[in-house]
Amino acid sequence: MSPARLFLVxxxxxxxxxxxxxxxxxxxxxxxxxxxxxxxxxxxxxxxxRIGFVHSVNLSPVEDRYEVRGSELVLRSTLFKTYGAGIPIxxxxxxxxxxxxxxxxxxxxxxxxxxxxxxxxxxxxxxTLYYRQTPIRLLELAGxxxxxxxxxxxxxxxxxxxxxxxxxxx
Numbered sequence: 001m002s003p004a005r006l007f008l009v010x011x012x013x014x015x016x017x018x019x020x021x022x023x024x025x026x027x028x029x030x031x032x033x034x035x036x037x038x039x040x041x042x043x044x045x046x047x048x049x050r051i052g053f054v055h056s057v058n059l060s061p062v063e064d065r066y067e068v069r070g071s072e073l074v075l076r077s078t079l080f081k082t083y084g085a086g087i088p089i090x091x092x093x094x095x096x097x098x099x100x101x102x103x104x105x106x107x108x109x110x111x112x113x114x115x116x117x118x119x120x121x122x123x124x125x126x127x128t129l130y131y132r133q134t135p136i137r138l139l140e141l142a143g144x145x146x147x148x149x150x151x152x153x154x155x156x157x158x159x160x161x162x163x164x165x166x167x168x169x170x
Contacts, residue, residue, distance in 0.1 A: 026155050027068075027131065029138065032118065032147035039141055041131050043068050043152065048076075051117070051150070052135075053125035058082050063130075066114075071152050075112040080105055116151035 027049060029039040043049070045068055052063040060082035066073040077095070081104040096109030119127050121139050129136045129150065142148055 024155055026153055028151055028153050029141060030149050031142060032149050050130035052128045056125055068152055072113045072115055073152055075110045077106055077108040077110060079103055116149040119148050121146045
């Protein structure tokens with residue numbers, strides 16, 4: 001094989017690998033039914049991701065705070081405005097500390113790793129993903145009654161470019 005052809009083959013192999021090898025760390029929202037990626041956002045190790053919702057019993061806001069750790073989201077704390085029915089307490093075995101902050105009450109030290117977070121979308125609790133301070137209403141990605149999964153995955157550049165709805169959040 002001539003050096004020119006060998007070089008061309010090497011370039012094609014490198015380009016194919018660059019497009020198909022999964023090495024981009026992404027926060028993925030996908031449909032549980034079809035596994036279609038509805039949203040793909042770049043994340044970094046140790047980055048904090050927040051998921052807010054309205055508590056279905058006392059109808060007050062709640063926010064769960066997750067840290068990106070490899071291929072997992074680790075629940076670090078939960079913040080809520082109103083303490084009442086359905087809100088966890090330390091005696092439930094969730095967390096190591098309970099405190100009052102200017103934002104509300106907070107349970108910290110939860111440290112619960114999750115490979116994916118299943119969320120059933122409804123008008124209430126109206127889940128919102130906070131990506132680098134940008135709110136993303138999950139009901140805008142999939143309709144009420146849909147089950148979605150939120151997780152961390154490494155995906156290829158080709159797969160990343162095939163997902164819709166990423167541009168407004170970058």
